[in-house]
Amino acid sequence: MDSLIRQLKEQIIDHLNLEGLSPDDINEKEPLFGEGLGLDSIDALELTLLLERGYGIKLENPQEGKKIFQSVETMAEYIQHNKK
Amino acid sequence: MEDAIQPYYSRKMDNWSIINSVEINNGKVFANGRLVHDTENDFTLASKELYKKYSKAYIKFFKMDALSKLGFLTAEILLKDFNLENIDMNEIALVVGNSNATKDTDLKYLQTMREQPSPAVFVYTLPNILVGEICIRHGFKGQNVFYISGKFDEEELYENIELLINNSTTDYVIGGWVDFINPNDYKSILYLIGKDSKSSKFAINNLKRLNNIK
Amino acid sequence: MSKRVDIVSDHLISALGSGSEENFNKLLNNRTGITMHNNGKYSDNMLPLGSINDEWLSQWAYNNELPEGFTRFEKLSILSISEALKDTSIDISSEDTLLVLSTTKGNVDLIEYPEMHNKLDLWYSAHQIAGYFKAKNRPRLISNACISGVVALMYAQWQLKEGRYKHAVVVGADTLSKFVVSGFESFMSLSSEICKPFDKNRDGLTIGEAAATMVLSTQEKGKVSIVKGATANDANHISGPSRTGEGLFQAIKHTLDNEDIQIDFISAHGTATPYNDDMESIAITRSGLNNVPVNGFKGYVGHTLGAAGIVEVIYSLWSMYHNKIIKTFGYNEFGVVEKVNIIDRNITKELNNVLKTASGFGGCNSALLLKKNG
Numbered sequence: 001m002d003s004l005i006r007q008l009k010e011q012i013i014d015h016l017n018l019e020g021l022s023p024d025d026i027n028e029k030e031p032l033f034g035e036g037l038g039l040d041s042i043d044a045l046e047l048t049l050l051l052e053r054g055y056g057i058k059l060e061n062p063q064e065g066k067k068i069f070q071s072v073e074t075m076a077e078y079i080q081h082n083k084k
Numbered sequence: 085m086e087d088a089i090q091p092y093y094s095r096k097m098d099n100w101s102i103i104n105s106v107e108i109n110n111g112k113v114f115a116n117g118r119l120v121h122d123t124e125n126d127f128t129l130a131s132k133e134l135y136k137k138y139s140k141a142y143i144k145f146f147k148m149d150a151l152s153k154l155g156f157l158t159a160e161i162l163l164k165d166f167n168l169e170n171i172d173m174n175e176i177a178l179v180v181g182n183s184n185a186t187k188d189t190d191l192k193y194l195q196t197m198r199e200q201p202s203p204a205v206f207v208y209t210l211p212n213i214l215v216g217e218i219c220i221r222h223g224f225k226g227q228n229v230f231y232i233s234g235k236f237d238e239e240e241l242y243e244n245i246e247l248l249i250n251n252s253t254t255d256y257v258i259g260g261w262v263d264f265i266n267p268n269d270y271k272s273i274l275y276l277i278g279k280d281s282k283s284s285k286f287a288i289n290n291l292k293r294l295n296n297i298k
Numbered sequence: 299m300s301k302r303v304d305i306v307s308d309h310l311i312s313a314l315g316s317g318s319e320e321n322f323n324k325l326l327n328n329r330t331g332i333t334m335h336n337n338g339k340y341s342d343n344m345l346p347l348g349s350i351n352d353e354w355l356s357q358w359a360y361n362n363e364l365p366e367g368f369t370r371f372e373k374l375s376i377l378s379i380s381e382a383l384k385d386t387s388i389d390i391s392s393e394d395t396l397l398v399l400s401t402t403k404g405n406v407d408l409i410e411y412p413e414m415h416n417k418l419d420l421w422y423s424a425h426q427i428a429g430y431f432k433a434k435n436r437p438r439l440i441s442n443a444c445i446s447g448v449v450a451l452m453y454a455q456w457q458l459k460e461g462r463y464k465h466a467v468v469v470g471a472d473t474l475s476k477f478v479v480s481g482f483e484s485f486m487s488l489s490s491e492i493c494k495p496f497d498k499n500r501d502g503l504t505i506g507e508a509a510a511t512m513v514l515s516t517q518e519k520g521k522v523s524i525v526k527g528a529t530a531n532d533a534n535h536i537s538g539p540s541r542t543g544e545g546l547f548q549a550i551k552h553t554l555d556n557e558d559i560q561i562d563f564i565s566a567h568g569t570a571t572p573y574n575d576d577m578e579s580i581a582i583t584r585s586g587l588n589n590v591p592v593n594g595f596k597g598y599v600g601h602t603l604g605a606a607g608i609v610e611v612i613y614s615l616w617s618m619y620h621n622k623i624i625k626t627f628g629y630n631e632f633g634v635v636e637k638v639n640i641i642d643r644n645i646t647k648e649l650n651n652v653l654k655t656a657s658g659f660g661g662c663n664s665a666l667l668l669k670k671n672g
Contacts, residue, residue, distance in 0.1 A: 016204055018146045020132050038143045042537055045203045045486060053200060062486070174530065174548055185420050185441060190477070194409055197480050206481035207537050207659065210402060212442045216660030219531040225548060227529045228662050229449060232420045232439040240436075247456040252528065252552065 004076045011054060012072070015046050028072035036071075044069060051075075057082050097246060101283035105260075105294040106162040107273040108134070108154060115161060117294045126267035131157060138164060147204065148217060149189040150270070155180070155214035155262040156221065158272040162258070163222065166276065175255040177226035178215045179244050180274075181233050182263040185211045214262055227252055236261040236271070238291040245277060245286075255279070271297070303458045304520035304671070308612045309382035310510035311374060312599040313348035316358070317381065321599075322616040325624045326644065330598050332492045332504055340479040346492045348506025348600025349474055350374065365430075369405050369417060372426050374509035375471045379431065382511035388465045388518065391432040396463040399424050399439045400450035400470035402604040407475035427469075435463070444567070444658030445529065446470065447510070447607020448666050452527030454514055464517045470608035471509035478603070479505055485537070487571055493601075495568030495594030495626050496575050496640045498633025503569045506600020510608040512615075522618055525667040528552035532661035539573045543581030545663035546655060550585045553653070553665040561590050562649045563623050565614040567656045568594020569601055570628065574657065579634035581663075587653070593641045597627030607656050611666065618649040618670055 009023035012032075016039065030036040033044070044062075047069050051057045057079065059065055068078045107114040111130050113121035121137065123130045131153045135145055139160045148156060189208045196202035207213065212230035219225065227248060233240055245259045260274035273295055277286050284290045313331025314321045324331070336344040355370070358377050368376065379397075383390060390397065404423045408414035417423070420439055428437040438457075440450040447470040454466035472478075482488050482505060489502035514524065530548035532540035540546075554561075564587060566578050575594075582588060595610050602609050617623055623645045632640060652668045 015202075016147060017149075018143075019128075020135075020146045021143075040535065040538070042203045042207055042485070043147075045484065049200060049202075173533070178531075183419070183421060187418060190406065190409060190418070193481065194477070197477065201480040201484035203481070203484040206484055209477075209481065210441070210443045210659050212658075212660040212662060213536050216531065216536045216662065219533040219661060220535070223533050225531050225533050225545060227552075228442060228531050228660070229453065229529070230440065230442045232424070232441050234421045234425070247453070247460070250460060251456045 001076060001080065004079065005072055008072050008076055011050055015050050016043050026072060030071060032069055032071055055079050055083055096250060097286060099279050100249065100277055100286035101280045102275050102286055102290055102294065103278050103280050103283045104162050104166065104276040105273065106158050107296055108158050109271045109297045110269065112297070113161065114296050117296060127270055128267050142221065149208035150267065151186055151189060151211065151262065151264040152208060152214040152217045154264050154270055154272050156217050158262065158274045159218045159221070159258065162274050162276055168222065172255060173223050174225045175253060176224040177228065177248055177252065177254040177257045178218065178224065179229045179248055179257055179259040180215055181231040181241065181261055182211055183233060183235055184263055184265050185232060188264055188266060218258070226254055238288050238295065242288045242291060300459045301461060301516040302523050303455045303514050303516055304518065304523045305512055305615060306388070306515045306518045306520040307382050307386045307513040308511060308615060309378050310508055310609055310612050311350055311354065311378055312508040312602065312609060313350060313506055314599055316354050318612055318616060322613065325598060325613060326622065328625050328627060328644070330492060330627050332506065332600055340474055340476050341483060345479070345488060346504050347474060348504060348602065350507055368426060369408065369423070371405050371471060371473050372423050374473065375427050375469050376430055378471070378509040378511040379467055379469050382513050383467065386513055386518065388513055388515060390467055391434060393434045394464040396435050396454065396457055396466045397428055397431070397433045397437040398450045398454045398466055398468045399427065399437055400446040400468070400604050400608065401472055402441060402443060402446055403472055403475065403478060406477045407473055409477055441604065442658070443660050443662055444603055444606060445656045445662050445664040446604040448527060448654060448656045448664040449529060451512065451524060451607065451611060451666055452664070455524045455527060458514055458516050465513065465515045467511060467513050468608065469509065469511045470605040472603040472605050473507045474505065489570065492628050493570035493596055494628040494630070495570040495596055496634050497629045498631040500570040500572060500575060500633065502571055504596065504600040506602045508599060508602035508605040508609050510605050510612055512608060512612065522615055522668050522670050525669045526553050526555065527664065527666040529662060529664045532663065534661055536661060537659050539577035539657060543577045543584060545661060546578065546581035546657055547584045549663040549665040550581065550653065550655065553667050559651055561587055561651050561653050562647060563617065563652045564590050564592045565610050565652065565654045566592050566594050568596055568626070570596060576635045577657070578655065579636035579638045582638050583636040588636065588638050591623050591639050591641045591645065591647065593624055593626045595624070607654070611654050611668070614652050614654055614668060618652055618668065621648050622646055
C-alpha cells in the first residue's frame with residue numbers, strides 16, 4: 001500500500017503538471033480538491049485518465065470520481081480493490 | 085454633413101500615472117526600471133526562484149503553463165507593495181498583449197493529442213488564460229482585453245489602455261505584454277496605471293523609459 | 299465628441315452557407331447546418347459539427363482569382379471581408395479604415411505539419427489578410443477566448459466613436475481542427491447530439507466554424523448602431539463559469555450603464571453545457587432581464603469560438619431588420635436554474651434594443667448593446 005501511495009503521488013504530480021512539488025509535499029490523507037491540493041474539475045478528468053491508463057480501471061459513472069478522488073489514500077484503496 | 089473629425093487625444097489622460105512597473109526578461113527582473121533579480125537559470129528554474137522570493141503559498145501556480153506563470157509572477161511583483169484594500173475590484177482592468185499567443189503550450193498539447201489528449205494542458209491554449217489567473221489570484225473583476233501583435237510596441241499598448249479608460253469607468257489598469265517562446269526566450273512587462281499624482285505620467289515616453297530590454 | 303457607430307454591411311460564411319441573407323433564411327426556416335461527422339478528420343468518434351462546405355470556398359476563390367499561398371482560415375476571412383465590402387463604398391485600403399480581427403486559434407489546423415509552423419502565429423495571418431486588401435493601417439487582433447468577437451466589435455466601436463478612424467472592418471474567424479475538437483473532447487464537454495441550449499437534457503456543446511464580417515462606420519448610415527460594450531472577469535475559475543454569474547452580471551451592468559432602456563431581445567451565449575447556461579440564466583435574472591426573450595443560435599451553426607460573437611451579432615442584426623426572434627434550435631424543455639424567457643418558436647416582435655452576451659475560458663464575460671436607429 002505504501003509503495004502504491006508513493007507511486008500515485010508521483011503520477012499525480014506528473015499528470016497534473018504539479019512541477020515543483022515533491023511527493024513529500026502531498027499528505028495522502030488531505031483532500032485533493034478544494035482546500036488541500038486545490039484541484040479542480042479538469043484535474044478530476046486527468047485523474048480519471050490516470051486510473052484508466054495507469055491501472056486499467058474505467059469509471060463508468062463520473063459521479064463515482066467524487067468519492068474515489070477524496071484523497072490519495074482513498075484513490076489507493078480503490079485501485080487495490082479494483083485493479084485488473 | 086458630418087462634422088470634421090475631432091482630434092482624439094483625451095485630456096482625461098492628464099490625471100493618469102504609471103504607479104509601478106515590472107519587467108521579467110530572460111532571467112532579469114526590473115522593478116520600476118531597476119534590476120532586482122538576475123539569474124542564469126532557464127525559466128523552468130527561474131520561475132521557481134521568483135515564486136519562492138515573491139509569492140506566497142499558492143498551489144495553483146504549479147499547475148499553470150509557462151505563459152501563465154510568467155504573467156502571474158510579473159503581477160505578483162508588480163502588486164506586492166500595492167494596497168488593494170478600499171479598491172473597487174470591478175474597476176481594475178487588464179489590457180495585455182503578446183506575439184506568440186500560446187505557441188509553446190500548443191506544441192505541448194500536440195504531443196499529448198497524439199497519445200492521450202490532456203485537458204490540463206489544453207485549457208492553457210488560450211492566451212487570455214494568463215489574465216484569468218491574475219484575476220483569480222487578486223480578485224480583479226474589471227474589463228479584459230487581450231490583443232496580439234507582431235512585437236511589443238509601447239504606442240499600441242498606450243492606445244489600447246487609453247481607449248479602455250476613455251470608454252469605461254475603470255479606476256486602475258494593469259497593462260502590458262507577456263510573451264513566452266521557450267524557457268530561454270521570454271519577456272513580460274506589466275504597468276500599473278491609475279490616478280496617482282505622485283507617480284510619473286501615463287505617457288508613451290514613460291512606458292518606453294521603463295522598458296529596459298527592447 | 300462621441301460619434302454614432304453604425305453597422306453598414308455584414309457577411310458570414312458558416313455551416314448554413316455563404317451570405318447573411320442565405321444564413322438568415324435558413325434560421326427563419328429553423329434549419330440547422332450541423333451534420334454528423336464520422337471520417338476521422340477531427341475525431342475518432344462520430345460527432346455533430348458545424349462545418350463549412352469547402353466547395354463554396356474553392357468556387358469563390360476560383361471566381362475571384364484568389365492568389366495561392368493563403369491558408370483555409372485566411373481564405374475564409376478574405377472571402378467574408380470581400381463579400382461584406384461589396385455593396386459599400388468603403389475603401390479598406392484607405393487610411394480612414396481600420397481592420398480588426400478576432401480569432402482564438404487561427405491556423406492551428408496546420409500545427410500537425412512542422413513545415414507549416416511558420417504560419418502558426420496569429421499576427422502572421424493578420425498580416426496576410428491585411429496585405430491582401432492593401433490595408434494602410436496596422437491590423438488589430440483580439441484573441442480573448444470565446445468573447446473575442448464581441449470584444450473586437452466593442453474595440454472597433456471605441457476606435458470609431460472617438461474619431462480615430464471613420465470606418466472599421468471587423469472580421470471574426472475560427473476553423474475546425476483536430477486540435478480544438480480533441481481538446482473539447484478531453485474536457486468531456488461535447489454533446490454526441492446537436493447541442494441543446496438551455497434545455498433540461500443539454501449535455502454539452504457542438505463545435506462549428508465560421509468567418510463573419512461587420513463593416514462599421516461613423517460616416518455611412520446603417521439601420522442599427524452599436525451603442526456600447528463591456529467586459530468583466532469572474533475572478534473565479536479559468537474553465538468553469540461562475541456559480542453566481544457575477545462577471546456576466548457586471549458586463550451587462552456596465553453595458554446598460556444604469557440607463558432606463560428597454561431590452562427587447564437577448565442573444566445569449568448558450569453553449570449548452572450544463573454550467574454555462576445555468577450561469578447565464580442567473581446573470582440575466584440578476585440583471586432584471588428575466589422576462590426579456592432570450593435565444594441561443596449555437597444549435598444552427600455550432601460554437602464558432604472566435605467568430606461566434608460576430609456570427610451571433612449578425613444574426614441578431616437580421617432579427618432586428620425583420621423584427622423576428624429566431625427559435626432556439628435544440629431547445630425542447632426548460633432546464634436552467636433561473637426562470638428566463640427562452641424562445642422555443644420564431645416570434646414577431648418590434649426589436650429596437652438588443653443585447654448580445656458571451657462568456658469564455660479565462661473567466662471572461664462580455665455584453666454589447668445594439669440599437670435600431672429612428
